[in-house]
Amino acid sequence: MGKYEKDARDLLAAIGGKENVSAVTHCATRMRFVLVDPKKADQSKIENIPVVKGMFTNAGQFQVIIGNDVPVFYADFTAISGISGVSKEDAKSVAKQNQNPVQRVITLLAEIFTPLLPAIIVGGLILGFRNILEGVQFGFLGNQTIVAVSPFWNGVNGFLWLPGEAIFHFLPVGITWSITRKMGATEILGIVLGITLVSPQLLNAYAVNGTSAADIAKNWSWDFGFFQVAKIGYQAQVIPAMMAGFLLVYLERFFRKRIPEAVSMIFVPFFSLLPTIIAAHTVLGPIGWKIGSGISWIVNAGLESPLNWLFGGVFGAVYAPLVITGLHHTTLAIDSQLIADFGSTNLWPMICLSNIAQGAAVLAIVIAHRGNKKEEQISVPSVISAWLGVTEPAMFGINLKYVYPFVAAMIGSGLAGMFITIMKVRANAIGVGGLPGILAIKNNLGVGKGTGAQGYVIFLIAMGIAIVVPIVLTLFFRKAGIFNKIDRAEQAIPVTLDEIDAQVSTEAVVNATVAAGTKTAIVAPLTGELLPLAQAKDPVFAQGTMGQGVVIEPSEGKLVAPFDGQVTLLFPTKHAIGLVSDTGVEVLIHVGLDTVELDGKGFMTHVAQGDRVKQGQLLLEVDLNVIKEAGYATQTPVIVTNSADFQVDPKAEKQAIKAGDKVITVTHR
Incomplete structure (x- = not known):
């Protein structure tokens, strides 16, 4: 009988049986189900299953939090259910079938704009502040704006236009890049395409309505002799950029399949990028403006x-x-x-x-x-x-x-x-x-x-x-x-947080009985700043769902063993490692958040799963700049995953620490 066979049977029944499961997979901590009818899942029963630590639904997937033992649970679940697992990406693909067309469009928008959020947030605050500086007439200033009476604030306002313009006026560059990134196309081509939509050679989109058709024809057109193409920019425009970005992706896919690999580096970019730029300025862009003109007419008619x-x-x-x-x-x-x-x-x-x-x-x-x-x-x-x-x-x-x-x-x-x-x-x-x-x-x-x-x-x-x-x-x-x-x-x-699939063994490595009151010191595996667990940026960790512990904001990329013990989990992407001490304390160290997406880039391991390690021994090295440049947090949770068996006393104060400093005391009950 498997370790979790009973719990697995109970979960299968609670989610509506085998016939209600379209797909199932797992990550480092969770079972991920795509259900035929999510309403059949009895959440009250699922909550009462001992191994279950929580659940939620996201992006069409019903996810059940199990913890470190999820690979063992997954094996027992597939054995008793007879359901074959699928890859995480396949599960996501199946999950989209549970979404209606509107939800799919919204999901697509979210996936495109999520990587742009840091810039959009900063730009929003900057432009909001500039609105106050240059747009509000204050009575105590003689009905003048702040910039009109203060040279200093006028200078600040002018300087802040630099990042504001870069973020919002040049938004099409970010959009075309994000589309190529999401869809696996060549990202630099997406960036180049975006630049061609906002080039200074073009009439700024904000100036189009104030420029006559005759002036555009004379001063803002490419003249090819028997026809002209307007030099219109698409600053801050979303639809033309998205249409152009998708066209670039599909053209690149089309030509990559048909052009020999020996010359693909030359001809695939050329035949993908150039036709897209032409289409953007002759078809896609004008269509966007037509849509805008139609909306303007409706608004004007409504006002009157x-x-x-x-x-x-x-x-x-x-x-x-x-x-x-x-x-x-x-x-x-x-x-x-x-x-x-x-x-x-x-x-x-x-x-x-x-x-x-x-x-x-x-x-x-x-x-x-x-x-x-x-x-x-x-x-x-x-x-x-x-x-x-x-x-x-x-x-x-x-x-x-x-x-x-x-x-x-x-x-x-x-x-x-x-x-x-x-x-x-x-x-x-x-x-x-x-x-x-x-x-x-x-x-x-x-x-x-x-x-x-x-x-x-x-x-x-x-x-x-x-x-x-x-x-x-x-x-x-x-x-x-x-x-x-x-x-x-x-x-x-x-x-x-989106951990990777992990087919690893979690068999116990400590069989000896540990006396009650036995204390285990867990030292910092990284040098940096120690934070309370509640300040973790991922709620699964912050809320203690996985167990008690601390968070480290590392300043150096060398991760060492926090105690004497054994490596029980080492993920293929190297971003997370599990260990068990000689006294039975199980610890998960998750280097950064969402770093699974790096697929091992920037990580180098010095141990293998199953290795014995000594406290302070180098386990892995990570290039923190790679994580930051990819837009992910370097914050590293250090979690005692079997906290229920111990009294866990982490340091609660925010402070600087060095690798080897004691950060958690664990007492066996």
Whole structure:
């Protein structure tokens, strides 16, 4: 009888039996199921299975946390179920069958934009700060902006445009790179393609609406004699960049299959890149502009119709999806025209409220997921960024990931937009988004009516709607499971740590009986900064699901044995190692987070699985720069995975430590 045969039988029954399993695989800590009908999984029964430490659903997979013994459990499960396992990638592929077309599109967007999030978050904070410096007229400054009266802040504002422009104006470069990276194409070709969409030789996308067709034909065109091609840039545009990126990938795949390998390095890039650039500037780009023009016409017609209150609700709700596509830039031309014709615009206030609503929805996620330190690195700055007028970090980083907060924000924004349209709230200027947008509100609610205070009070009420409604709806949707398939309130928070498959033995290496009260000192395997386990950036570790321990932020890349014992787990990608001490203490050291994706790059092992080791013996070396340059955290959890059998007393203070310093005391019960 296998070690976990009973638990495996119970789990098979609880997930709905063999016929309810489309695919199954495992990673370093979890069983990953693709279920035919996820509703058949009885979570209350699963929770009561002794070996199960938790569960959650993510990206179409039902994942059950087992711990270090997952390979043994997996072997017992496949033996009693008769289900053959598949690779992790195959399981992900099957999991997509559980997603509807909308979910697949959202998943694709998330996979493209996730690598861009660090830059988008920084850019959002920078542009939000610049909005305040250059766009807000303060009464105590004589109704002037900060940059108009302060040379210092004017200089700061000008300097900050450098990274702001690099991140958002040149966003197509990041998008085309990310698409080629995700789909396994040549990344440098994606970067080159993106540069051709934002080259200084092109008319900036922001200047197109202010440039006449005659001027474009004369000064901004390539003249081929019998035809011309407009030199139009696509700064900050998403759709043209995505269309071009996918075309590049498919062309590269097509030619790589048909061009002999001996000359593929020359001709595959040439025949892939050049036609894509031509298509981007002759077909894909113009199509994007046509889509934008169509949306602009609809917006303008809505503003002028007797049903403008209805338009306010609809526009308030759909503005956020426009931001996803990059088409929201087309509304700037309408705002400018409205200000020119009427001295104010009722469109910009709705845009400000949409910013606020998206930030409020993220704030609700912060509340619901409090304690998820890794997610808070994205969510908290995203709230600030959205409330300063830049919502891409909030939407791509959090709201689109979970879907339901995005919908809640759309509803709150729609209601707030309808309210201010009925109350005839208008803005004198554009450019100041989010919470500071109130400073751009027109002094009067209408000709001959009201005071400035009235306008501000009404907009404050609308801001309250845009904050309260998304927060309440986000928390309600999460609890009720509405628009929500991956983050039910009763489930564990979805996590992003993605360990590798590991077919390894976890047979016990300590058979001797250890007397109660026996103490084992675990020393730091790395030199760096010691942190409490709760500060781990991955919730599976931070919440103690895997066991008790500490986290080390390494400053050097040499990892040594934390005690005398034996190597029981050594992953093929070398990013994680398991050991057991001579006194029976089992420890998992996970070098960095998500470093499985490096597939061993930057890691070099000095021991093999099954080796005996002495405290301080070099186990592996890691190039920390490789991890950082790939965008992963170097934070290394050191976990006592059989904590239930011991009293584990880790050092709780944040402090500098050297390899060999005692960090955990373990006492046998």
